[in-house]
Amino acid sequence: MRNSFWTHIDWALVLVYLVLVVFGVMNIYSAEHAEGISIFSGSLNSGQQIRWIIASLVLAVIVMLVDGRFFITFAYYFFAGMMLLLVLTYLTAPEIKGARSWLVLGGIRLGQTSEFAKFATVLALAKYLDGFNISLKQTQTRLVILGIIMLPVLLVLLQNDTGTAIVFFALALALFREGLPAWVIVLPVVLGAIFITVLLLGFVNMAIALSVILVLLVLLVLSFKLDRKIMWFSIVAVVVCIGFSYGVNYAFNNILKPHQRTRINVLIGLEDDIKGAGYNVHQSLITIGSGGLSGKGYLQGTQTRGDFVPEQTTDFIFCTIGEEFGLLGTASVVILFVFLFVRIILLAEKQKSRFARVYGYGIVSIMFCHFFLNIAMTLGLFPVIGIPLPFFSYGGSSLMGFTILLFIFIKLDASMKYYF
Amino acid sequence: MKDKYANRAVSIIAIITILALVIVSRLVYIQVFAKEYKQFAEQNTRSKKTVIPTRGLILDRNAKRLVSNETVYDLVVVLKQTKEFDTTALCQILKVEKSYLRQKFAQFRAESRYYTPTVFLRELPAVVVARLQERKFDFRGFYVKARIGRRFEYPVAAHVLGYLGEVDQKEIEASDGYYELQNYIGKSGLEKQYEQVLRGKKGYEYTVVDKFNREIGSYANGEFDIAAEPGKNLTSTIDVDLQAYGELLMKNKIGAIVAIEPSTGEILAMVSSPTFDPTMLVGRKRSEFYPKISTDPNKPLYNRAITGMYPPGSTFKPIMALVGLQEGVITQNSRFPCHMGYTIPGLHVGCHSHVSNLNLIESIAQSCNSYYCHTFRNTIDQQKFADTEEGFQNWRNYMLRFGLGQRLGIDIPNEVSGIMPTVEKFDGVYGEGRWRSSYIISLAIGQAEISLTPLQMANMTAVIANRGYYYTPHLVKDPIINEVTRHNTGISEENFNIVVEGMAEVFRTGTARWYALPEIEQCGKTGTAENPHGEDHSNFIAFAPRQNPKIAIAVVVENGGFGATWAAPIASLMIEKYLTDTITRPHFEQKMLEKDFIHVADTSQVTPHAQ
Incomplete structure (x- = not known):
């Protein structure tokens, strides 16, 4: 019976995941333009990222091996644990680039806890909405949900990580699916x-x-x-x-x-400050724009090699794709992501449990928010808020966080098919 | 498990799709349609580097190197890249005052040269370069930049060779974008005249740079690079040994020597004295040396050979004789009386004592003034002319054919035309139709209104040596870059031969008889030119050998007195040096070397009494 479980895994999602991760590390390597140094070298972000990828795959396998009900049963414990870690992080973290988001124990950087708070929050949200006779029409339900979302938001804000805090609000999209009135989304837009x-x-x-x-x-x-x-x-x-x-x-x-x-x-065009605040976006636009239709070729980006764009392995990784692979590359990435989101939504709709469905929509909301705001930021459509592009950006916490986020859903989906 | 909100899945997929399309359309716009980002990227990462080619060398006529290249190191600074540094240490290494540093920095700030590399100190000695390299991390923003500088292999011919200097604004504007600030350009002499030949053509290399403007590779594999074309070498007509000898002889004298190869117009030597050591105009020495020589009252920077104007005095007489012969107003046998000069009512042109009633050849040998007053008046007052003006104009036309009163077109800048008075000039002085040949009689003996450059004097000597023509005198023999034309005087060869005989007689029995050489038949003419500002100028023209002349020379020694005293021996020594490469008369040489007109107010005029 064990073998047949693996056949229930949605391999399309796994494949898209692997493509994005591998393409990501290739671009990280390019952004460092270190000629003669292997992509695997530990001195490079790419070499580090490969280690994180291996760690993420190990995590993914573990998630696959754990019983699916484990996540449902322990959803609140995950949530509570992560919130405690956020508090701990806030209390102990050193300030890095203005934020206190790194959990450091004994001098070792363990990770950005906010990246792991995401899946825990989605789990908690799903668990709560999965409860008997829960309706979003009830004020009490709304308040509890607001509480579940606002708790990590406030803790992340305390860490001075505004970008990540914004992401939690994206869960409104999942709530909309569960009956939250449209105005909750429309009003903020207006x-x-x-x-x-x-x-x-x-x-x-x-x-x-x-x-x-x-x-x-x-x-x-x-x-x-x-x-x-x-x-x-x-x-x-x-x-x-x-x-x-x-x-x-x-x-x-x-x-x-x-x-x-x-x-x-700068964003709304009232200031043109290409040397200061607008520098990132200006250079980012140049980098992406100069890629043209088919790009300058892998490792051939002049902007990328010249290190004109700050944070190019992390928040501005999309620039590398734009410059070296052109519109064909960027559009492919956008299409892959949209495929990923739509596939998860379609699978979520097939779930037998509300828990799995809410969880599916929850991760789509968060990943889409990252995807859209990150790219919009590099294209000068949104202020620079410093959130990573899922699966692409360099960073162990981010990659592992998104991996867990995705693979719990794959697990839920597979075990649903397996058991029923 | 379907529920009543299941249809919202469609809305959510629609939202995701629409926002993804927003991204894609933005991508299509900036990646495909907007062109500015591609241009920005080019500007960002492409750095255009100018490659200055090696400058052509200047060689002498025997292919000896006169000017060559050497690498020199300048210290440049990029103001914005400097960090706080130990100014005392830097000044110590560079051996400059702190005030120099302060003044330079203030100047660069005033010119807002924050990002451009600007020369801070020129021509660093090797030791300083090494010490700076050792400590380069202490002085961020300072760079040692190599550049090709000029090296003068011989300390001679400064006026001919010229020197380089940084381009000025006017030169940049006139160059059609070729020169940029801090480029070097020929400022005088051959360096200036043949700038375009010597400099070659700049090349350009495109490199890819990072955001700190550091090179990270070549752009497009050098596809757009333009290779620099090295400058061409220039072979000058100068004979460096003769030039050096001329400068030696003229030491401590004011004046000029020009020696021409008559058959070609090639200039063998061009000496202007006092001169200066051209090596002192290179590099750091320049800033100290240049103000000194530019304010020297004897004007060493001034090339007297082409800008100095002197009355030719009696050296003019062979020309007068040629015009008279050609016009038929005199013959070889014509004799004119001379009793201590030329006298008509109201006018006396003095002469020295010699046997009276000289013929033409004797008149040249003895330099009789009276003979040429007669000849001049007879030339101008010919029956065939309606008036003095016409006669004078006819005479003047001869002068122009000898290259007098006009620029000869030598291939270095600043040549002057000298003065050959015009009809208008005398009309202005005396009134139209109200002047006679007697009024302008001084022209007959090369005085008064007439002024020639030493080059013109040498050139007219070359005309006599050639028996009737000259080639544009020139310093570079290369028909492609310097076209030389032949000019004819229209005077017959027989007439020239008569005058040449007279000039040979000068060395046999005449005013320069002390300087005859047994092996070489020299032909010459002394001149003692009256000078309103002081002592007479000592002039001499000569060519040798008489048949197939190899050298024609003019020597002017300012305030040297008799032509025979200084100019003649110098000319003769030069001739001997050039033709035989030996000096058989060291006593003359010794006398020339010892004579100092500049530092001692020595006016002792000894020996030959001649004019």
Whole structure:
């Protein structure tokens, strides 16, 4: 019977995983442009990453060998354990690049605990929603879920790792699937749009524009004798919008730190600072843009070899793909990721347990958030927040975290097929 | 397990797909359609490096190296790359004052040269280079840069060879983008004239650099590199031994020597005295030496051979005789009276005492002024001319055919035309139609309004040596880069032979008889040119041998008095040196070497009484 278990594994997911990981380490090697030094050399990030890949594969096999119910049963324990580690990390971590996200014991860097908090949080969320008669319509349920998400968010924020904190909010996508009203997702998007518009136009102009829209709406309602409710709703909405605009204006100028203000200004095009805050993105765009349709060839990227893009083995690894493999390479990577996400969603929909389904959607939410924000960041569509590209970016914690995240789902899926 | 929200899977897949499409369309735009990123990448990573080719050497006519190349090291600094460093230590290594460092840094800041490498100190000695290399990590932002500098193999011919200097703004603008700041360019002499030949053609290498501008490889395997073309060597017509000998003889005298090979127009020697050691104009010595020589009252930088203007005095008489003969106003046998000069009512041109009623040959040998006053007036006042102006114009045309009163077109810069007065000039002085040949009688004996460069004097001597023509005098014999043309005077060879006989007589019985050589028949003419500013200039022109002349020479010694005293022996020694490579008359040589017109106010005018 053991043999037949392996046949239930979704090998397509495993294959995509392996392709992404191997392509990733190739690009890490390229980004270091160390001629004459082997990709396997321990002195290079690529050599390290190969070690992490082996460790990740070992972890994946372990996940495969553990009984699937183990993750369901111990979901809360995982969650509690990881939250404790986050606290421990915050209390003991040295500051590295402004963040306290590394758990260091006895001088040895054990890892970025926040990377492992992700799968634990998804497990906890899935476990909670799998409970009897749980509905997202209940306020109590919503509060508990908010608690499950906000706990790691706050702890990660304490570590001063804003990028990772944002990622947890992506779980709203999984919750949407489970019945969370659409406005929970739409509202932040609308508020985000207002936020950018306020910065672009200024508060006074924004307020005038909104007032004009309000007057027009009121006239519309009055002249066509429409339902007065629409009018009252519009009035409230516009007043809220104006209030929000004022708040944005105030927050931007009084609460945000200057470097954060600069990043946002650069992003929305108000500042052109290619030597300072905009340097990364400017060089990143040059690197990707200069790749053209088919790229400059593996290990031939002039930008990559010239080390123009900071953090190119980690957060800006996508640049290497863009430069050396061109649009064909970048589009292939995007397609592989989309294939991965859609395949997980389709498999999640087939799951017999709500736990497995929520878990599937949960990891899609988190991985998609990483994927989209990371690439959007390298393309100048989003501020530089420093989150890795799953499976590609150099980093043991990140790679192992995503491996566990993915392979628990593969395990759940396989054991579901095996048992039923 | 299906539930009522199962259809939301479609929305979620749609959201993922749409956002992925946003990414892909952005990628399509920046990777395929936007061109600027490719250009930025090129600018980022491609560094264009100029390769300065080796400069051509300058050789003498016997292929001896006059100017060659050597590697010199300059210290350059990139201001933005400097860190705090031990200024005292650096100044000690470089042996400069701290104030020099402060002043240089202030200057670079004022010129906002923060990112460009700028020369901080030139021509570092090897020891200093070694010490700097040892401590290069202590002085970040400072680099030792090798460059090709010039080396003068002989300390002679400074005016002819010229020197290099950094390009100035005007030269950069005129070069159509060839020169960049801190490039070197020929500033004078052959170095300037043949700059384009000597410099070769710059090459360019494209390299790939990283964000710190460090080279990490060649760009596109050197596909776009342009190889530098080395400069061509220049073989000059100078005979370095003759040149050196001329400079030796002219030491402590002010004046010039020009020696020409008459059959070709090639300049064998061009001495301007006082001269300077060209090796002192190279490198660090230059900054100390240049101000000194540029302010020297004797103007050593000034090439008297082509920019000095002197009245030819009696050396002009052979030309006068030739014009008279060609015009038919005199013959070989014409005699004119001379009683201590030429006298008509209201005018007296003095002469020294000699037997009266000399014929043409004797008049050259004895340098009779009266003879040439008659000849000059007869030439101008011929019946065939309507007026003095026409007669004068006819005479002047002869002068132009001898290359006088105009630039000869020698192939180094700054040649002047000398002065050969025009009809307009005298119309201006006396009024139109109101001047006579007697008014301008001084021209007959090479005085007053007339001024020649030593080059012109040597060239007119070459015309006589050639019996009627000259080739543009030149310093580089290469028909491709320097075209030389033949100029004819239109005077018959027979007439020349008469004058040549007279010039031979100068060495036999005439004013330079002390300097005759038994083996070589020399032909010459002394000149003692009156000079309103002081003592007469001592002039001499000569060529030798009489048949198939190999050298034509003009010597001017400023304020040297009689032509026969200094200029004639110098010319004769030069001739002997060139033709036989030996000096049989060391007593003359000794006398020349001992004479110092510059440092001692010695005006002793001894021996020959001649003009």
